[in-house]
Amino acid sequence: MASQNTEQNWDIFCTVVDNYGDIGVTWRLAKQLAVEHKINVTLWVDDLNSFQHILPQLDPKLVTQTHFGIKINQWSEPLKAGYYAGDVLIEAFACELPAQVKQQLITAKQHYAEDATQPKPPVWLNLEYLSAESWVEGCHGLPSMQTSGLKKYFYFPGFTDKTGGLICEKQxxxxxxxxxxxxxxxxxxxxxxxxxxxxxxxxxxxxxxxxxxxxxxxxxxxxxxxxxxxxxxxxxxxxxxxxxxxxxxxxxxxxxxxxxxxxxxxxxxxxxxxxxxxxxxxxxxxxxxxxxxxxxxxxxxxxxxxxxxxxxxxxxxxxxxxxxxxxxxxxxxxxxxxxxxxxxxxxxxxxxxxxxxxxxxxxxxxxxxxxxxxxxxxxxxxxxxxxxxxxxxxxxx
The missing domain is CATH 3.40.50 (Rossmann fold)
Known part of the structure; x- marks a missing residue:
């Protein structure tokens, strides 16, 4: 699979649960990545109507739009034609990547295995829920080998330096x-x-x-x-x-x-x-x-x-x-x-x-x-x- 992105292109997938909780965290994450780290973020959201409550300028009728420099796409499957996975893929709170995205990861892995000059496969992460429990330290950052041969990392927010930390803008x-x-x-x-x-x-x-x-x-x-x-x-x-x-x-x-x-x-x-x-x-x-x-x-x-x-x-x-x-x-x-x-x-x-x-x-x-x-x-x-x-x-x- 030919890379269509630079290492600064990230895709975040979010299903809206409990109205504003999941999308609230995910939206803050996307904004901070874009503003403070100059990363090109595409945010895929299944429920734009709920999302609009915390982002009033969002138009739920639009399939694609940009706010705060972040591309926001309506997540419906299959994804729009011509989609190429970014260099980092994040499943927010255990939602599942679309099947066509997983297939792109498999193809990228195969091409890279055959020819190391090909682009590396995207980094695949699952952003977990925040917890103060002690077991989080031992699970944060661990890779999980999928049946497809792909590797997915589990990223745990937390309150200690052995976890993934807490969302907080610098200013x-x-x-x-x-x-x-x-x-x-x-x-x-x-x-x-x-x-x-x-x-x-x-x-x-x-x-x-x-x-x-x-x-x-x-x-x-x-x-x-x-x-x-x-x-x-x-x-x-x-x-x-x-x-x-x-x-x-x-x-x-x-x-x-x-x-x-x-x-x-x-x-x-x-x-x-x-x-x-x-x-x-x-x-x-x-x-x-x-x-x-x-x-x-x-x-x-x-x-x-x-x-x-x-x-x-x-x-x-x-x-x-x-x-x-x-x-x-x-x-x-x-x-x-x-x-x-x-x-x-x-x-x-x-x-x-x-x-x-x-x-x-x-x-x-x-x-x-x-x-x-x-x-x-x-x-x-x-x-x-x-x-x-x-x-x-x-x-x-």
Whole structure:
């Protein structure tokens, strides 16, 4: 197979799962590869309608389009005529490469075996889900020999220097610090989103969770708090937890709606792009997040948070949650660490009463908690971000 690309052409394949999680991570990956490493990226996505929610300028009707210098193709099989595999092929989160792409890899391998002057076969990677579990270190970067004779590498994001690292743009922390240094940035953002009546002294919580009775319990608690609490919630799954507090059905609620319940004000958020979501997380006092993309961005926001992890069989998600909490709480004072872990565990186990109790024990203004939230991103990044490690991994491969 004659090479149609240079070593700087990468293809990323993504199937959209859970609306925005997989495509959220994949889109950040593609942008950082293109912007910081000058790599030509083609992103293949099966669901452009969902993708449009985090990339508003995307046109779901177009088979091919370019945004931020990245070619975005509708992934439908067979792929369009004339397709040639790039020099690096990434399956995002265990999706399968199309059969015609695999056949191109086999052909390239055969030609290279017969004539070493022919282009090397593309590097084939599977980008795995993020986990803090210890076994990730032993599996990261391992090759898997396929029945076709091809070799596929498994790339595991993670929190230690023996893993694939974490997605983080080089300028992100500096941009966050500048933003958070001026209270007017927060207030202006809220106003631009149509969120009225938020004062600088009010407590603001962003919520992007799955359905859970724990969220209802927190909102009922906030109704009677001494200080006004503003809950910023997008229209979606988390609102289903609050039906008994809402004046109408979830379907009748629209972005910009405001529901006042004593000292709790629920604001329905409009959809925003990824940069806007980062700024929202930076601007809140506390963030409740789910999935992988928002989970990591909440950490980079340097604010306290709850991670609502996706439920798995045999409660395996709680093992993953515990692995992360052990890392995150390593340098926290024991009493504070126990309080934060208990809150996260209660929220994830739908223990409504315990969630309320542990929230009341957690002081958001606690200096060690604030300092830890600010230091954690620096420690977690381990000097080198995921995309930089990935580019070096490909070179070594």
């Amino acid at each position: 992100l922390f500096g941009q966050r610090d500048v933003w958070q240094a001026d209270i007017n940035n927060r207030l202006n953002l809220f106003e631009s989103l149509g969120l009225q009546g938020i004062k600088a002294s009010d407590t603001v919580v962003s919520i992007f969770s799955y359905e859970t009775a724990s969220l209802l319990a927190l909102c009922q608690l906030w109704q009677h708090s001494e200080q006004t609490v503003h809950a910023l919630i997008p229209k979606g799954r988390c609102l289903n937890s609050l039906v008994e507090l809402l004046p109408c059905s979830v379907d009748e609620i629209s972005a910009g709606s405001q529901i006042k319940l004593n000292n709790l004000v629920i604001h329905i958020l409009p959809m925003t792009d990824q940069e806007g979501y980062d700024k929202l997380l930076w601007s809140c006092d506390f963030n409740i997040v789910r999935g992988e993309d928002s989970f990591l961005r909440a950490q980079w926001a340097a604010k306290p948070f709850i991670w609502h992890i996706y439920v798995q069989e045999d409660d395996y998600h709680l093992i993953k949650l515990d692995a992360f909490m052990q890392l995150y709480c390593n340098n926290l004072p024991p009493e504070l660490a126990n309080s934060w872990k208990a809150l996260n565990l209660a929220f994830n186990q739908e223990q409504a009463a315990e969630t309320s109790e542990h929230w009341q024990q957690l002081n958001l203004a606690d200096l060690p908690l604030q300092q830890h939230a600010k230091q954690w991103p620096i420690d977690a990044i381990n000097d080198v971000d995921l995309v930089s490690r990935l580019v070096q991994f490909v070179k070594n491969s």
